[in-house]
Amino acid sequence: MPVIDMWLGRKVFAASLAMGAVLLSAGTATADVSWLVLDTQTGTVLGHENAGKRHAPASLAKLMTIYLAFEAIERGKLGWDDEIAISKNAAAKIPMKLWLKPGETISVREAVNGMIVISANDAAAAIGEHMAGSEAAFARLMTKRGRQLGLRNTIFANPSGLTDRTSQLTTARDMAVLGMALERDFPKLFGLFSQPSFVFHASG
Template sequence: MTHVTPLLRRYAAGLTLLLLLLNTALAAPPVPAPPTIAASSWLLIDYDSGRVLAEHNADQRLEPASLTKIMTAYVVMREIREGNVGLEDQVLVSKKAWKTPGSRMFIEVGKKVPVKDLLHGMIIQSGNDASVALAEHIAGSEQAFAALMNEEARRLGMYDTHFANSTGLPDEAHYTTARDIAKVAAATIRDFPEFYPWYSVKEFTYNKIRQHNRNKLLWRDKSVDGLKTGHTQAAGYCLVASAKRDGMRLISVVLGTGSENARAKESQALLNYGFRFFETHRLYGAGEALTRVRIWKGTREKLALGLEKDLYVTIPKRQYKNLEAAMNIEPRLMAPVDKGEKVGTVNITLNGETVASVPLVALEAVGRGSLFQRARDSVLLWLE
């Protein structure tokens, strides 16, 4: 059973389904091709809808350099959230952590440093020494911590990623893709809103040494609020950036650019392209009743249907009026039905092309009816 409906609109009295018949659908203006990006691999996605707006070699396995620390920080944040580690916990700096090469926050061997300072030093200053100190404190060794990183990667669907260390220093067994690193960036924004603002901090001082955040876009574009830079000779200059304008958030990834300025310039070009030519809309909210349908042989006659998650779509600008929603619902729904059980789909189309398709679920449970209710409904079904 298919119901073609307009998008839900809010009224003071509640939510009502309206059928919008677009007699004259406007032809969609063509979206220009993405800008030419001087990078080995790159990706631009909308944070809310997950739609990829532009990409090149996004599934190519490459060294991530210090972009690795987005996952390192994610694991640390999860450990803090779960109560296994506290921000004020004192971390004893090992010789291994102290002597780790590359960028550092200049911690000293044998000294104790709060987790909070190490996390700042890793995120803002890209300290390899801080990364190793945190890894050893949480898991006992950097190798054991890398196993936690890989476990999180699998959970987040980063199937083309493997971490061999917490820093991003070169290792043949250490790689990711632009698509995968965007997933942990989005997860950081979604899962840890209390920590994400740390990625926008422009400088951090530790041990009387002040260092600036290497993400140049934090100074160039006020809409940019994260995330992380990276660089090794093999990886080139890399940047994962996120920006929010007028309620729309984009995430860009560039891997393998030629310089610090290039990674900022190419990231800015991607973000500007996305904001210039696309817009994102929240169509339906999680748990909102989109419709109520007849359910047979149950303890009640009507069942509310909706979505488990908010539904966002990203479309070319000025095309919202041409969106249509179709609900495909299983015919003759029979009790019992569990809350959250899939009973159909919601399909969103733009000028005839599908832009989203999500499960339509029961918003409440309906138990098996009494003998009388089942017998009555059997007769009614027979008479249909």
């Protein structure tokens, strides 16, 4: 019986470990871990722990950014070879990133691959600004579309996930729903999540 894609599973597990490590270092006796495993064909939950508890999504927020990018591409509103300008805001993001400079441009394909392969924060910010005019405006689109997909307990604050946990929150259950939506709605593009690397050539 197939379960949610291993790429998403590794990301969820890594995020849970990070939260646990922070809590343990602060003297907490047990790690605050949330997880959920389900059958992607039926949606049946096979196991979970604290699946409805809200946490900061960190880089899992990029799954929603990628979903919106895929959707725009399939609707013809965005092209793989479209050039995205890098703003000072995008270039200033902390690693992981592609180390882009203000004024450089990258293609939509490079931005998507950068988010998928190395969780590039500058690429996420740039594509959000390109699609909606600002990170905040794009985050509102993320939250609205997420609600339509069934993410009932998720609030996005920016395309990358870099934000205070009180303003950007999700649950393991909502991230599982989003993972299923990516696989269901973009079967031809879902294989991109399996790529271990990509060739990057930024143009200025």
